[in-house]
Amino acid sequence: MATLADIAREAGVSKATVSLALNGKPGVAPETRRRVLEIAKRLNYQPNAFAKGLALQRTQTIGVIVPDISSPFYAELVRGVEEAASAHGYYLILCTTTGKPSREKMYFRLLGEQRVDGVIVLTPRGDEEPIRQIQAEGFPLVVVDRDIQVTDDVVEVVVDNFHGALAAVQHLIGLGYRRIAFINGIPELQASQDRRRGYQVALQENGIDLRPEWVVEGEFTDAGGYRAMKRLLATDPPPEAVFAASDAMALGAIRAIREQGLRVPQDVAIVGFDDVPLAAQVDPPLTTVRQPIGEMGRTACRLLVQLIQGEPVLQRKVVLHTQLVVRQSCGGGDVEGRNRR
Structure with missing residues (x-):
């Protein structure tokens, strides 16, 4: 689908001039307007709702697209966005995809029709074409915890997952x-x-062989972590420690370990990733990698406000650091003295 940038490139004018010509605004020479309209027709240009909203009055609203608001991770992330939005005088319109990428495209359209001033995308996957189109139109957009491949211009907020793992x-x-x-x-x-990759590099640097049967998937959910741990406990020999790529999966894994009559950390040590509030409250308290979840949301919102206000954003990709939080789920001391299975 053609964008303002495509028309501007072919017409040899700026995107601002194209926008003025397409919207019938003054300040464009008649010949330039005619050329722009002809090119738009030939390219079958269809202005989206976001582009139309650029020329309208601001609504002081920000659209937030999130996969699952019931997740502790995304609840904390949205809370961070809301804190920064409120501090800047903005309100949120929250859209939940329930993990279905097809719903993301629908929400882009609906948020455009609502004429929000900008959008923050919290979904980790989906069709990147709407993001490319919106970016090409110059609409304020920030993506969190997602690596966008279709364009280098999208403002992203991510964490250093490799070094955390x-x-x-x-x-x-x-x-x-x-x-x-x-x-x-x-x-x-x-x-x-x-x-x-962080898991693999740590093993390699310490001369430990990677065993394929000890790498399983848990879908970032409690239930997925439970099923994955069941598979690990059925291997021979079973692992004596587990790194789970999210706290939700770590908690599901602990449930599976206890169902087998085993103990954490005496029989199996566990480390998670995220440091959601529940991590410090479970028994035993979970050792985990702390993501600055709230700060991710606040940073994304501050960057979006800069874009809305027309301020330059010099750093298009902001990488936040993680921190290992040591609690009681790993134990310590002499591992050789632990129960062996």
Whole structure:
């Protein structure tokens, strides 16, 4: 689908001139207007609702597209966005895709019709074409925790997943564990790939062989972590420690371990990733990699407000750091003295 940028490139004018010509605004020479309209017709240009809203009065609203508001991770993320939005005088319109990428495209259209001033995308996957189109139209957009391939211009806020995972597995190795399994999330996501890479590099740097049967997937859910841990416990020998790529999966894994009559950390050590509020409250408290979840949301919103107000955003990709939070789910001391299975 053609964009303002496509028309501007062919007409040899700026996107602003194209917008003025298409909307019948003054300040465009008749010959230029005629040329722009002809090119738009030939390219079958269809202005989307976001582009139309650019010339209208601001609504002081921000659209937020999120996959699952019931998830502790996304609840904390949205809370961070809301805090920053409120501080800047904006209100949120929240759209939940329930994990269905097809719903994301629908919400882009609906938010455009509502004439929001900008959009924050929290979904980790989906069709990138609407994002490319909106970016090409110059509409304010920020993406969180998602690696966009179709364009380099999208403003992104991500965390350093690789070094977070590396620190988690190195911690287990430092405690003496050698049989270390990995419960990954959704393999095609960049965050999952970076966390798996951190796991692999930690093993390689310490001369530990990677066993394929000890790398399983848990879909970033409690139920997925439970099923994944069941599979790991059925291997021979089973792992003595597990790095789960999310706290939700780690909690599901703990449930599976206890159903087998085993103990955490005496029989199986667990490390998670996220540091959701529940991580510090479970028994035993979960060692995990803390993502600055709230700060991710606040940073995304501050960057979006800059875009809305026409201020330059010099850093298009903001990478936030993680922190290993050591609690009681890994144990410590002499691993050789633990129960062996």
